[in-house]
Amino acid sequence: MPASMFEFGLFGRLRQNAGPHWEHYVAHPFLQQLGAGTLPEIAFRRYLTQDYLFLVHFARAYALLVTKFHTLPEIRAAAGSLNNIVAELPLHVGYCAGWGLNETQMEREPEATETINYTRYVLDIGHSGDALELLAALLPCVAGYAEVGLRLLADPATVMEGNPYASWMQNYSDQGYLDGVKAAIELLDRVGQQRGADARFDRLSEIFTTATRLEGAFWQMGLNAVENPVNAW
Numbered sequence: 001m002p003a004s005m006f007e008f009g010l011f012g013r014l015r016q017n018a019g020p021h022w023e024h025y026v027a028h029p030f031l032q033q034l035g036a037g038t039l040p041e042i043a044f045r046r047y048l049t050q051d052y053l054f055l056v057h058f059a060r061a062y063a064l065l066v067t068k069f070h071t072l073p074e075i076r077a078a079a080g081s082l083n084n085i086v087a088e089l090p091l092h093v094g095y096c097a098g099w100g101l102n103e104t105q106m107e108r109e110p111e112a113t114e115t116i117n118y119t120r121y122v123l124d125i126g127h128s129g130d131a132l133e134l135l136a137a138l139l140p141c142v143a144g145y146a147e148v149g150l151r152l153l154a155d156p157a158t159v160m161e162g163n164p165y166a167s168w169m170q171n172y173s174d175q176g177y178l179d180g181v182k183a184a185i186e187l188l189d190r191v192g193q194q195r196g197a198d199a200r201f202d203r204l205s206e207i208f209t210t211a212t213r214l215e216g217a218f219w220q221m222g223l224n225a226v227e228n229p230v231n232a233w
């Protein structure tokens with residue numbers, strides 16, 4: 001997927017309007033350390049165990065999106081995105097198995113405030129807004145990770161060999177993941193054209209930027225576990 005995929009259409013305008021918040025999200029220090037292979041394991045564990053819980057709630061948000069559509073092509077597209085979210089989970093289960101954590105233990109992990117803040121914000125937008133607002137809340141998650149994966153792969157500072165996080169980077173730059181992102185960006189564009197995105201841009205941008213800020217806070221939660229391991233488990 002060329003980088004320009006992220007720069008055009010409604011997604012491109014929302015991304016640009018998020019300004020420094022977007023850059024903070026896709027180039028966060030957590031990611032720089034992850035790419036270099038120097039990220040402390042406790043930071044990644046904190047992030048990944050919370051991300052498992054995050055994905056469960058995001059699957060619920062996509063299920064909500066499915067109910068907001070009335071045509072089969074849109075229902076199929078939203079259901080496809082829901083399946084893509086669920087398809088991320090084996091990566092998490094695999095890493096956790098390596099640390100001796102099974103899926104039941106992962107499910108029982110108390111949710112961090114960062115996880116609650118982000119997932120419940122998106123679900124609230126879904127319950128109070130229409131499909132377009134919900135898509136604006138969902139897109140930083142889906143598309144941002146593709147940008148993160150591609151940036152890390154292209155970064156000369158990234159080390160793949162011997163890096164414990166290599167499979168995480170591969171997952172989010174994999175063609176299958178990128179195809180799902182392309183479909184999600186196209187769905188946003190289509191729904192935006194049908195539902196007057198231009199006239200609603202300020203509100204959509206506010207939602208998109210809030211979700212982007214919550215993404216930045218999610219990486220930071222991982223790094224905070226290094227300073228404060230008491231809260232890590």
Ligand SMILES: Cc1ncc(CN)c(N)n1
Binds near residue numbers: 051055218
């Ligand atoms: C917090 C977060 N944001 C995005 C993704 C990628 N779907 C994720 N797994 N977790």
